[in-house]
Amino acid sequence: MTTAPVLAAAHGGHDPAFVITDIRATTVSVPLEAPLRHAVGAHWGRFVRTIVEIETADGLIGLGEMGGGGESAEAAIRGLLPNLKGHSPFNLEGLRFAVCNPTASLYNNRTQIHAALEFACLDLVGKKLGVSVSDLLGGRVRDRVGFASYLFFRYGHPDTGAGEVRTVEQAVAHALELKAEHGFFSHKLKGGVFDPDYEIDCYLAIAEALPGDSFRYDPNGALSVIQSIRVADRIKDVNNDFLEDPTWGLEGMWQVRRPGLLLATNQVVVNFEQLASNVLRRAVDVILLDTTFWGGIRPCIKAAGICETFQLPIAVHSSGELGIQLATMLHLGAVLPNLSYTADAHYHHLRDDIIVGGKMTYQDGTIAVPDGPGLGVELDRDKVAEYAEEFRRLGGYPYDRDPGRPGWYPIMPNTRWADPADPVRPQDPRLAW
Numbered sequence: 001m002t003t004a005p006v007l008a009a010a011h012g013g014h015d016p017a018f019v020i021t022d023i024r025a026t027t028v029s030v031p032l033e034a035p036l037r038h039a040v041g042a043h044w045g046r047f048v049r050t051i052v053e054i055e056t057a058d059g060l061i062g063l064g065e066m067g068g069g070g071e072s073a074e075a076a077i078r079g080l081l082p083n084l085k086g087h088s089p090f091n092l093e094g095l096r097f098a099v100c101n102p103t104a105s106l107y108n109n110r111t112q113i114h115a116a117l118e119f120a121c122l123d124l125v126g127k128k129l130g131v132s133v134s135d136l137l138g139g140r141v142r143d144r145v146g147f148a149s150y151l152f153f154r155y156g157h158p159d160t161g162a163g164e165v166r167t168v169e170q171a172v173a174h175a176l177e178l179k180a181e182h183g184f185f186s187h188k189l190k191g192g193v194f195d196p197d198y199e200i201d202c203y204l205a206i207a208e209a210l211p212g213d214s215f216r217y218d219p220n221g222a223l224s225v226i227q228s229i230r231v232a233d234r235i236k237d238v239n240n241d242f243l244e245d246p247t248w249g250l251e252g253m254w255q256v257r258r259p260g261l262l263l264a265t266n267q268v269v270v271n272f273e274q275l276a277s278n279v280l281r282r283a284v285d286v287i288l289l290d291t292t293f294w295g296g297i298r299p300c301i302k303a304a305g306i307c308e309t310f311q312l313p314i315a316v317h318s319s320g321e322l323g324i325q326l327a328t329m330l331h332l333g334a335v336l337p338n339l340s341y342t343a344d345a346h347y348h349h350l351r352d353d354i355i356v357g358g359k360m361t362y363q364d365g366t367i368a369v370p371d372g373p374g375l376g377v378e379l380d381r382d383k384v385a386e387y388a389e390e391f392r393r394l395g396g397y398p399y400d401r402d403p404g405r406p407g408w409y410p411i412m413p414n415t416r417w418a419d420p421a422d423p424v425r426p427q428d429p430r431l432a433w
C-alpha cells in the first residue's frame with residue numbers, strides 16, 4: 001500500500017531523487033520463426049527493437065521499447081537526454097511537450113520516441129509507488145487480454161523450405177497449428193502480398209476449417225476501392241470481426257464502408273485529428289490503438305475515451321513487440337472497458353524474448369496482465385547482451401523491402417502482387433532463420 005506522505009513527497013518533481021539522470025538505449029535483434037511477408041516488404045526473420053532504460057537519481061530504472069523499421073533507434077533516444085535530465089517521471093504531460101511539441105514535430109517527428117520514453121516513465125512511477133501501470137491508469141477491468149492468431153504468409157527456410165506459408169493448404173495448416181498451440185479463437189490473415197482474389201481463397205478456407213471462431217483480413221491498404229468492395233462481398237458470410245484497412249485513406253474507407261461489415265483501421269486513424277475527422281463523418285468503425293503509433297499508453301486511453309463517447313469499438317494493435325512493448329499492450333487492454341475485440345500480437349512468431357522468465361505464454365488465446373510494480377517485466381541482461389551481439393553481427397534490415405523480390409516495391413493501390421505459384425526461398429546475409 002502506498003501512503004499519502006510518499007505520494008506527496010514524490011509527486012510533481014518535489015522529490016529531488018526522483019528525476020531523470022540517464023537514458024540508455026540498446027538495439028537487439030531477436031529471431032522469428034520465419035520471415036513474415038506483408039504488403040510493403042517483410043520482417044526479415046527477426047525483429048530489430050531498441051530497448052530503452054531511463055534511470056533516476058534514486059537508482060530506479062524504467063523500461064521502454066521501440067521499433068524503427070528494422071533499424072536501430074539508439075541515437076534518437078540517447079539524443080534526448082539533454083531535454084530530459086532533471087525531469088520528473090511523474091510529469092507525463094510535461095514529457096509530451098518536452099519531446100514532441102506539435103510545432104517542433106513538424107521538423108522532428110518524435111511521436112514514437114515519445115512512446116518509448118512514456119513507457120519507461122510509467123514503469124518508473126509504478127516502481128516508485130509500488131503499483132502496476134494498469135493500477136496507475138485507472139485500474140483493471142480484466143486480468144487477461146485475448147489475442148488473435150495473426151497469420152502471415154511466410155518464406156521457407158532456404159535449404160529445407162520449413163516454415164513456408166504460401167499455399168491455401170499451408171495457410172490452413174498454420175492456422176490450425178497456432179490454435180492448437182495457443183488456443184486462439186479469433187484469427188487475422190495478414191494480406192497485401194498476393195492478388196486479393198487468391199488471399200480471399202485462403203481466408204475462406206481458414207474460416208471453413210475453424211468453425212465457431214472469428215476472422216479478420218488486413219491487406220494494409222493495398223487494395224483499390226473496387227477491389228475492397230469485391231473482397232467485402234466475398235467474405236460477407238464469414239463470421240468476420242471486421243475488414244481491416246482494405247484501402248488507403250479515410251475517403252477510400254468511406255467509399256468501402258457498407259452495412260453488415262465493420263471496417264477497422266490502424267493506419268488512417270492514428271492521431272486525434274484523424275479521430276475527430278472520423279467522428280464527424282464515419283469512414284471507419286473500429287479503431288485499433290497502438291501504444292507506439294499513438295505516442296504512448298496514455299494517448300491510447302484518451303482516444304479510447306473519445307471512442308467510448310461516440311460508440312466506436314476499439315481493439316489493441318501490434319506494431320511488433322518484445323516483452324516490454326507487450327506489457328504496455330496488456331496494461332492498456334486491462335484498463336479499457338470498451339475493448340471490443342481480441343488484440344493483435346506478433347509475439348507468438350518470436351523464438352525468444354529479452355525479459356526475465358522468457359516469453360510470456362498464452363492460455364486459451366489470452367495472456368495475463370503482468371503483476372508487480374510498473375510494467376511488471378524486468379530485463380534478462382544475458383539475453384539483452386546475446387541479442388545485442390546478434391544485431392551487431394547482422395545489422396538492420398529494410399522493413400519496406402522484400403528479400404524475395406529484389407528491386408520490387410509496391411504502389412498504391414498495388415498491382416505488383418507476388419506470385420503464389422513461385423516457391424522462392426530468399427537468401428540474404430541480413431535474413432535470420
Ligand SMILES: [Mg+2]
Nearest residue numbers: 218244245266
Ligand atoms: Mg493493420
